[in-house]
Amino acid sequence: MQTTKIELKELVFFARHGLLEEEATLGQRFRVDLVAELDPSIDLSADTSESTVNYVELFATVKEIFTGQRFNMIEAAADAIAAAILERFAKVNSVSVKVKKPSVPVDCVCDYFAAEVTRCR
Numbered sequence: 001m002q003t004t005k006i007e008l009k010e011l012v013f014f015a016r017h018g019l020l021e022e023e024a025t026l027g028q029r030f031r032v033d034l035v036a037e038l039d040p041s042i043d044l045s046a047d048t049s050e051s052t053v054n055y056v057e058l059f060a061t062v063k064e065i066f067t068g069q070r071f072n073m074i075e076a077a078a079d080a081i082a083a084a085i086l087e088r089f090a091k092v093n094s095v096s097v098k099v100k101k102p103s104v105p106v107d108c109v110c111d112y113f114a115a116e117v118t119r120c121r
Contacts (some may be wrong), residue, residue, distance in 0.1 A: 051083070077099050
């Protein structure tokens, strides 16, 4: 059995997500990672765009969902993206979405806090 994955890594979006009023007002850059595992029955030997999932369309879906509305929690943002991917792309069997929030309202030194959601058919 074959496993085929498409990965989109370190996508950067400016958005105003977060529970605090300051986060809604100021906004910040977020980073999003996506890993889509494709249906193992797809025929990659056909070497055509129809035999796989268009990663440009995956990116457009992530951007639309993440920047098209405001989320209080990055968990909810990750879940909304994952749900949309499964709804729109029949060849995707499972998808993991990680949303990274580099500027957290916590007194700490860190790269980011993150939430990751995995959804399967």
